[in-house]
Amino acid sequence: MPSVLRYNRPATEAAQQAIAAALGAPGRDASEAFAAFIAELGLPRRLADVGVGEDRFELIGRNAMLSIFTRANPQPIREPGDVVKILKLAA
Structure with a gap:
């Protein structure tokens, strides 16, 4: 999710400010605030942490277009390739 927030930031700046505020981090980048929240919960933070390697990114990108x-x-x-950019942010 933090990678999706980073990718979407140019189109969702105001909404992301609200997300950061809701996470108790007003003025902070929403993707960073959400990443910190995930870390606090002890959840996986990277795709590699759940067994998704870069060798799968092209396939995921093609399937996501559907x-x-x-x-x-x-x-x-x-x-x-746009999906792959997001996945690389989450790698």
């Missing part, structure tokens, strides 16, 4: 949710993303995702 989802209506990908096409509805606030920051446009036009090709599988």
Whole structure:
């Protein structure tokens, strides 16, 4: 999720300020605040922590293009490479 927030920041700045405030970190980057929240919960923080390696990113990117949710993303995702960018942020 922090990687998705980073990718979407240009299109969702105001909403992300509200997210950061709701996480008790007003003025902080929402992706960093959310990453800290995840860490506090002891949850996995990287895709590698749950067994997803970079060797799967291209396949995930292609499959993600089939989802209506990908096409509805606030920051446009036009090709599988855009999804791979997000996955690399989460690697």
